[in-house]
Amino acid sequence: MNTKSDLGQKEQLTEKEFLKEYNAREYEAPLMTVDMAIFTIRKDKLHVLLVKRAQHPGIGKWALPGGFIDLVKDKQLVDTARRKLKEKTGIDTPYLEQVETFGSRRRDPRGWSVTVAYFALIASEDIDIASNETSEEIVWAAIEGIPKKYNLAFDHNVLFQACYDRLKAKVQYTSLPINLLPQEFTLSELQKIFEIILGSKIEKKSFRRRIIDANIIGETGNVKTGSNRPAKLYSVNAAGKSHYFPRNIEGPR
Amino acid sequence: MNTKSDLGQKEQLTEKEFLKEYNAREYEAPLMTVDMAIFTIRKDKLHVLLVKRAQHPGIGKWALPGGFIDLVKDKQLVDTARRKLKEKTGIDTPYLEQVETFGSRRRDPRGWSVTVAYFALIASEDIDIASNETSEEIVWAAIEGIPKKYNLAFDHNVLFQACYDRLKAKVQYTSLPINLLPQEFTLSELQKIFEIILGSKIEKKSFRRRIIDANIIGETGNVKTGSNRPAKLYSVNAAGKSHYFPRNIEGPR
């Protein structure tokens, strides 16, 4: 990292002296935001949370939730993401992963701008979408609707796609989608989640072997009863940690 | 992405009117830089390029090359990375990959700052380190020397580790390290590169099967002669594209 000017070269300043004279606002910096794709499963489909922009630019268009870094409130980058997530959904400890950073001269009409894209996975039950603080218009959009039904503001179609691609890639070799389920779940429910993201059926035995052998979940002792044989309920052993499998799920050949 | 103020709410401005009144400099934005780990292989070891900081803060310390986004010269984020790489090494088309973005209040004493970490892979032969434009002190550091021998400025030890971890992870399931070799290479040379990054021996037959079956390289028709049986020379089929293997290299069991 270099300074942009030759400040600091001036004679022999100590670092303390240098910092005293340094004014970050002297230099032009790009706009800096964090945007996020919050995924959940509803009605056996993957959905992402969208917010209708109430302000210029892109007023009236749907967009991924996000916003500027608050230099006072946020200690680190991920705090901005957590803060936005909390505002929209009321959740404060979801699975959160940084995906990619996009920056260019043109992506925002206000000028050179940079945004860090995150994705979050939350269990459908956890959300109380009505309770969002800002009373903005918010929607759970089925992912097939992007960009046809919901053509997103700025380059958010691209950000969304990057997040979605990451999620689809990871379903093949990690246990990550487990974060879309509530605390207790059955193996069939878990398999369903994987199938939804993967977009194809998985062979039941293979899937169960894979999950059980990985030792990432344990029986809770409870069962889920329905109109048939009750299913054992499981919970994750080490919350937050994803297991990496040595081979990809291939799906049907 | 939301605006930070209620500018834009003012009556019913059109977007054009809004943008005319908008001044990006009114708001406090974090410092924004790009830093990169440029990897190469020298003397059968992985090395990374370091620059000695000639300016405050962190003057006199080693750091990853990088710098501020130039809002005029750089059209997109990756241009900043490419520009810095060109300045230090004279190379303009290496393998370049975005790794992770770090931002916090404390990582730079000048204030809230964000940096996007990239890594680059270059063939040792390509570099003319002497020809770097800025006449800074530059070194190829063996990666074991970080952070003991080279304790990097800012949080660059962390950035470096993130880049190195990404590279080590990818050697297991992609053909990416091929970018560390010159145009023409033998299979033994390629295997050596993989072993250096992986940190362990790979079984020759498995490795060759994996690479040949993936169809990512082709014989050039030339051979490399030494004091023994000549080796066929290969070159990559689709430059820049990495192959993803369905299973990880495991190394010896």
Add this chain to the structure above:
DNA sequence: GGAATAGTGTCTCTCAGACACTATTGC
């Protein structure tokens, strides 16, 4: 018993690891 879903037994297939083997050069 029948429908429905949970859960298992076991064979096949693919691809990585192991390791001994052969091939081709310089000396």
Add this chain to the structure above:
DNA sequence: GCAATAGTGTCTGAGAGACACTATTCC
């Protein structure tokens, strides 16, 4: 021929896919 490195044949083994099978519930 010998050393050195290039390159191959082929067996084993882990873990995924296929698919038929059994188990347990509600009605």
